[in-house]
Amino acid sequence: MTALHASVAELNTVLDGSPFLAPYGFVVRSCAPGECVLFVPFSPALERPGGIVSGMTMMGAADVAIWLAIMTQCGTEEHWVTSDMKTAFLRSGRQEDFLCTARILKLGKRMAYGTAECTGAASGLLAHHVLTYSKVKP
Numbered sequence: 001m002t003a004l005h006a007s008v009a010e011l012n013t014v015l016d017g018s019p020f021l022a023p024y025g026f027v028v029r030s031c032a033p034g035e036c037v038l039f040v041p042f043s044p045a046l047e048r049p050g051g052i053v054s055g056m057t058m059m060g061a062a063d064v065a066i067w068l069a070i071m072t073q074c075g076t077e078e079h080w081v082t083s084d085m086k087t088a089f090l091r092s093g094r095q096e097d098f099l100c101t102a103r104i105l106k107l108g109k110r111m112a113y114g115t116a117e118c119t120g121a122a123s124g125l126l127a128h129h130v131l132t133y134s135k136v137k138p
Helices: 008-016 019-024 055-074
Strands: 027-032 035-040 079-089 098-107 111-120 124-136
Touching: 008 027, 008 055, 019 055, 027 055, 035 055, 055 079, 055 098, 055 111, 055 124
Parallel strands: none
Antiparallel strands: 027 035, 035 098, 079 124, 098 111, 111 124
């Protein structure tokens, strides 16, 4: 079994130290090796017309959740970046919080591959994402 290399508190510290993420209000709810559950509070500033949760918010949550899931296996000191992302929007979320659950399916020395799902508190499954990350050499 893989050891946990970053705790919920450490992942939330990463979020707090990333000013570009501040508008989203992301909070790590739980983690396990290769997994991260991110809480995304509804924000009127990030909605599309009609009260719909924006796609960019869901894609951003998936991107960050996978990034943090990698940290649960590699620690917070390594640097990884998104190299590919595919998203299927399945349903609209309307003025609601959602969870984004990320799982690493394969972690190599230089590449990571995983999925993330955004699930609305009232609407159910909103989006499915498939992401590939690349390790950045120091």
